[in-house]
Amino acid sequence: MDENGMLITSAELADALAGGAPPRVLDVRWRLDRPDGRPEYEAGHIPGAVYVSLDDDLAAHGEPTDGRHPLPAVADLQAAARRWGLDDGDEVVVYDDWSSFSAARAWWVLTDAGVARVRILDGGLSAWRAAGLPLETGDVQAARGDISLAPGHLPQLTPDEAAELAASTGTLLDVRAPERYRGEVEPIDPRAGHVPGAVNAPTGGNLDTDGRFLTPAALRARFEALGVDGAVGAYCGSGVTASHTVFALRLAGIDAALYPGSWSQWSNLSDRPVATGATP
Secondary structure (H helix, E strand, O other): OOOOEEEEEEHHHHHHHHHOOOOOOEEOOOEEEOOOOHHHHHHEOOEEEEEEEEHHHHHOOOOHHOOOOOOHHHHHHHHHHHOOOOOOOOOOEOOOOOHHHHHHHHHHHHOOOOOOOEEEOOOOHHHHHOOOOOOEEOOOOOOOOOOOOOOOOOOOOHHHHHHHHHHHEEEEEEOOOHHHOOOOOOOOOOOOOEEEOOOOOOOOHHHHOOEEEOHHHHHHHHHHHHHHOOEEEOOOOOOOOHHHHHHHHHHHHOOOOOOOOOHHHOOOOOOOOOOOOOOO
8 A cells, every 4th residue: 555545556455355344346447438337347347346437427417518527416426326335434445447547536526525535446457457366247236325425525626716727826737648738639629729828747647657656756756847836736638537647646745626627618618718739
């Protein structure tokens, strides 16, 4: 386990699952091109893990001006968490098979909602497999839990606050691929480019070649090199992978705010300016 208690290794998770008070394990497999991860989950998952649908459980569905993945209403999130079997006081471990991007969304949403201990499986399912640990197939239906949730434990940004942060008061990190930041391509959203003043910090830079998070010291050095000194926020395409950078910043000992609407919201707001090119 890391010094901040935010990550758990495959060996540590295997030991915990064999103990007397195992954590609740959530499988949050999702990709932009394959949003329903249930078929892969049913084909093989960590024993006891419950499948979580990012699109259905960790996001709401609204107007384009809300962004592609608005945060879920607390009542909907609480109903989903109870369906997953979560009780008040449970320790939760989340994982995926895509560099912990969607697992980080689950970490952010649950931590914001008041779940005290949510950890990400470092290296995700590939690390579990590489360790030779077992998988099970099929579906896990947990006994209904009774957890009570209340959001507001983590900072987030409105469009106005994101603009202000980028313009003068701190650092706003755009964690999308460089070509999307520069405005050379935009495969999804209506306008190409970035929030004026935002600094490009692609999410993959938080990880080593094995898909594990860099050490806190290495992460801090990365963010300091990007100019992080004071207030910081992060956005991506729809608020999913930006959660990964908020997590990495916290690993480095830096509190950061998430802009949940991200570029999918900003680019649908016609009055918001757009910058292009490699500089903020």
